[in-house]
Amino acid sequence: MIRLTIEISILIIVGLAYYFADYIKKYCKEIYLVASVISLMSIIHAIYILNGYSISYVPVLKQFMRAIDSGALGGAFFILVMYMGVFDMKYPISKRLRMNRGELSIIACIFTIPHNIHYFFAFLLNSKTIIQMSGIPLWTNLMMFSAGVFAIGIMLPLFVTSFRLIRKKMTGKKWKSLQEFAYIFYAMVFVQVLMVYISRPSSLIRNLNLIFYCLVFVTYTIFKLKILIDKKYMSKKSNLAVK
16 A cells, blocks of 8 residues: 655645646635544544554545644645745746645645644653653754744744635735744744654665655755845846836
């Protein structure tokens, strides 16, 4: 059985976001509701796991629940949302994907919450064991937890203010200023992911996933810096033309 990894999750999410773009925009509230019910079920699933219960699912559902619990599904949504900010809008595919950026970011948060809850309490339950560690294992666990908590603290306000009802009550300048914290959120997620894989024994799958995440975040950073440099250059050029 093929595991629903982050790479496979991204391919599925991009395909669904593209082909069902019009439906996502039209039925976003219904999608939020379904995603919330699934998220609640995943939280209950996590509670059972933390209490030592073993839960059996049919193969497809098992992979789906694992993707939510591991953060692969939420991460796939976030990577797509992240890259929407650097898409070249001259391409039709970019325009179609970006039309639901706000809606997809909300869905990403909904599917990420069960993962956050599971691993937050798993860390607390294992805190005595972690404190007794030393060297790299100790520091990777502490950095993983700290980056995760910091990321959650940033994600929640971004999540709430992504809803149109809340967004309408804010000034455009204030909302945009708050959205700038998304870059810190992405950075914290990257740190957390790095610590997760660094703490694991070296293997082909572990190394490939580590390389994949590094490529995703480094490439995004390069694209984003290029956009910022181009904007600064155009702004400077425009000011010189006015003078």
